[in-house]
Amino acid sequence: MERVLVLGISGAGKSTLARALGRDLGLPYHELDALHFCGPQWQVSPTFAEDTARIVAGDRWVLDGQGPAAVRDLMWERADTVLWLDLPRRVVMRRVLHRSLRRSLRREQLFGGNREAWREWLRADHPLWWAWSRFAERRAEIERRAADPRFTPLRVVRLRNPRDTALWLREHTGMRAPHS
Numbered sequence: 814m815e816r817v818l819v820l821g822i823s824g825a826g827k828s829t830l831a832r833a834l835g836r837d838l839g840l841p842y843h844e845l846d847a848l849h850f851c852g853p854q855w856q857v858s859p860t861f862a863e864d865t866a867r868i869v870a871g872d873r874w875v876l877d878g879q880g881p882a883a884v885r886d887l888m889w890e891r892a893d894t895v896l897w898l899d900l901p902r903r904v905v906m907r908r909v910l911h912r913s914l915r916r917s918l919r920r921e922q923l924f925g926g927n928r929e930a931w932r933e934w935l936r937a938d939h940p941l942w943w944a945w946s947r948f949a950e951r952r953a954e955i956e957r958r959a960a961d962p963r964f965t966p967l968r969v970v971r972l973r974n975p976r977d978t979a980l981w982l983r984e985h986t987g988m989r990a991p992h993s
Contacts, residue, residue: 814838818894818895819895821897821899852925855924865884869892885958897955897970902945906941
């Protein structure tokens with residue numbers, strides 16, 4: 814495991830797992846959202862595709878997230894392992910709700926200096942609504958990619974609940990599951 818892609822819907826725990834995996838395996842960790850959003854009002858980085866291509870051209874890395882379509886094939890082609898957090902919708906929704914509440918209440922700074930604001934909770938692209946509306950679509954896309962012969966011999970590990978994740982981590986890295 815030298816080039817790891819951690820996937821799942823918003824709230825599945827991708828960043829938490831990828832950060833811990835990078836730390837414990839000594840792999841450089843890159844947060845895809847931080848590469849993508851570079852400024853206020855969720856401004857998209859004009860060099861996002863190039864920055865992502867540069868990272869995945871390397872020999873060792875952990876990335877969290879599916880990313881925009883422009884970089885998906887490249888990430889899948891270069892990864893040697895995909896960790897797919899395919900958690901039940903009820904688990905994901907509880908996590909994304911708690912995360913968004915915490916971020917809004919504490920005014921936590923996110924990518925590019927942005928913050929989740931209460932007024933954004935009604936927008937369709939808010940993480941809570943996005944996770945709910947795109948849940949099945951995201952699962953189907955990852956499943957399709959995992960079966961695509963273009964990405965063979967990529968190792969895909971489908972983790973369907975927090976307990977599976979903890980067991981897999983303990984068996985393959987010796988580390989305990991991070992709290993998300």
